[in-house]
Amino acid sequence: MTAPDRDPRDPLDHADTAIGQQAAAWWARLRSDDFTQADADALRAWCARSPDHARAWRELKQVWQALDPALTHAAAAAPQRANVLAFPVRPGRRAFLGGALAAGVAVLALRPPLGAWPSLQELSADYRTGTGEQRQVALSQQMTVQMNTQTRINVRAPEAIELLGGEAEILASGARQPVTVLAGAGRLLAQSARFNVRHTDDVVCVTCLAGAVDVLWQQRRQTLDAGQQLVYDDRSAQAVTAAPTQEASAWRTGALSFVGKPLSQVVDEINRYRPGRVLLRNPELGRRLVRMRFSIGQTDGALAMIRDLYGAQMTSLPGGIVLLS
Template sequence: MTASDRDPRDTFDTADSDADIGQQAAAWWARLRSDDFTQADADALRAWCARSPAHARAWRELKQVWQALDPALQEAAPQRAAVLAFPLRPGRRAFLGGALAAGVAVLALRPPLGAWPSLQELSADYRTGTGEQRQVALSQQMTVQMNTQTRINVRAPEAIELLDGEAEIFASGARQPVTVVAGAGRLLAQSARFNVRHTDDAVCVTCLAGAVEVHWQQRRQTLDAGQQLVYDERSVQAATAAPAEEASAWRTGALSFVGRPLADVVDEINRYRPGRVVLRNAELGRRLVRMRFSIGQIDGALAMIRDLYGAQMTSLPGGIVLLS
């Protein structure tokens, strides 16, 4: 039985070894990912972390050890390493235990709750972490402002592929149009500023200045300033008026939502905040809200949700918050 197979609510001996405690911490991570995680589970996890300093440390290190792995993963990513191993300092006991070490390859591809970068993230030419923003000048004609949790590959000095995330593109009078490939579409612009958001399977393109040509299969649409459209693998929508300031609000250090489901707000909070906010009330998630808050004070948004919309908040170790 591996750590992911074990039910962390099982009773453990108080004399558990460090390796056993590490396996239990890994089992709790797996339990948190399940659809039937309950308030009783949350209380049990708190009790488990409080059982001893070793338990609290194992939970903390489950996140920290992978963050420390980041340089090693970056080195391994270009070779698309299938199996990774990490060294422990001499004489130091392995809190994560043998079961977690055996599952390293899987966890590197699909990290639980986004606790560390996946191999896919690390293999991109440029990427940003949670809450990070970055500007990349690819040429005199093309500059890319990357938002949080964004990955891009460079195809040419004036052509990129947005693998996922969000970026604002500045095209300044190039002889040939700059090109952005995102999902099933291709965007071309010669003198323009536009925002591209590629999350899940959908791509949203918003023209902020100038004009952008959107190529989707055999169809072409031109977006003028103030227009946006959404497409995915199956269809492309007609251009519509872009919500005022919403698409580029992140560039000013704020997030703005007008008439959006609360579930969308929670999804966006998770892009900027370490840990994970889990919305466990479907009715609450469907509620349309109007909110604006600072990216630098993202936890204040959770307090707003609690105070304005009556959500119950349960805070767990590792930055995990349950909303119900």
Template sequence: MSSPDPESLLQRQAEAWWVRLHSGRATRADADAFREWATHSTAHAQAWREVMRTWSALDPLLAEEAVRQASRAGAFSLRGLSAALALQSPRRRAFLGGAVAASVTAGVMAVDPPLGLWPSVGELTADYRTATGEQRQVALAQGISVRMNTQTLINRIGADTGPRGMVLVEGEAEIVANGASDFLVETGGGRLVARAARFNIRHTGPQVCVTCLDGRVTVSVNGEQRSLEAGRQVTYDKAGLQEVVRADEASVSTWRTGILSFDRMPLVEVIDEINRYRPGKVLLRNEELGRTLVRMQLNLRSIDNAPVMIRELYGARMRSLPGGIVVLS
């Protein structure tokens, strides 16, 4: 077995020192030991400077995002928060106790983590989940197949041996129901029922969009009901259902092809969609640029190139930071 690379070893040691010194538990002895380590050699000092550069670049963005999320966050479970924090790695727990955690309550960040740099309470407790950029096929029950898109959380309804339905907590999924009884889906305050159907559900914001691709699906919200046949679509939120419209089936299923296609969509919405598939975070700091209508196609296999394409096509300034974070302005 080969020995660790000396540079990588120093980098890990420097990161460990950063966590310790920002944990709120550092002692005078720790400070003395750190001073001895950092002055041991030029390489030690360089490793520490690199770690400072990395975290110092991230801290303001994390703090700003945390404050923004706190302003729109609702109630959260302290029990869920405690469980979530207990499951974090030591480095992330320490980071939560450091400068960023001081900017807002830690509970808000556990429920809605800034920049998505650690799992939320919902992600940690979901029965099925997909990570950023991941797609997954699940046989939920006999005759029920679910294709999960990126950043999707699903919980079962009913027993493990034979769930009678599911909750789409958030994300997007295509469901094929071919069972002997009705299959139930709850999401965004609405209820869907299907027995023999193929349908797509997208719940990535306040609205839910349901598209029937084959068969028939019944959608109910606040006592209202709509019946969807193949090629029909309806959107709803907690206020109620909109009218049924004809679906652009090719657009609905584009995520299955591995291609993202945008036709005169505001750049701010394009970036939101890119962030669903790309690890890290693309942040747009230019409202005027965000209103620009975009036409472009992106291959999910090369989604990391999206910020560069936006820079080249639309003249955005680009600043790359550690952790896959890119600032466009």
């Protein structure tokens, strides 16, 4: 097999992202049916190519080893989720590579299990925030972006961005030309407005907080005034509704509030602000409507609240993984 490397003339060959892509390519090769001893030797040689290669492989191995006990335990407790929690490895291939094979599981560079660390796509964004992190980016005098947790944006022009994922509040300050936000299947235009855009699980929610925002989706154009909200995905756009504006921008105050929301929605939100992963394994519990308010910096306290107030069984595992049942 020819090693899955980039062209050696490529000046990015030794960049972190390129090495991560090579590692991911090796992992894909590792899982193919015709993986051989020669491939194993070539992978060892790749790891020995430079300190950067060795360090990237070692760090991925350390991450996976930290998560492995938790994922194994959770997979055993919930077999129906095994395809999400762990990647099966053929024993014979483990013999080929010894300890290095465990590191290979870290494919992880492209699709991390349970979202436990940033993917390559996240790392390649122009601006991004980590779990629990918020930051403000002034792109021009006319456009300021306040980024919430786990958010990624690319800059398309001084007054145009693409929200790849996460949540952001956009301030357009009297621009001559409308500022532009690309999010999923839609395009948002505003000249003087403040609006919140959330792009999670392929769904985009636009909430106009002040001024007016035009939403272009397929061949339709809809204007949102202050206090209005629109939700869309690749297939459809819902009708404009009155927006819970305080709820939409609550993250700016450092607190989250839920009134009459299903517990599953609360858990999803906790996972955006907390390292690791909370797995809700009781569908009936997830449908229960709850009333909660907590600081985004106190998500473990929120889990304790769920346990004490709603009778959930909570099991804490290594790697920040928590099972609720």
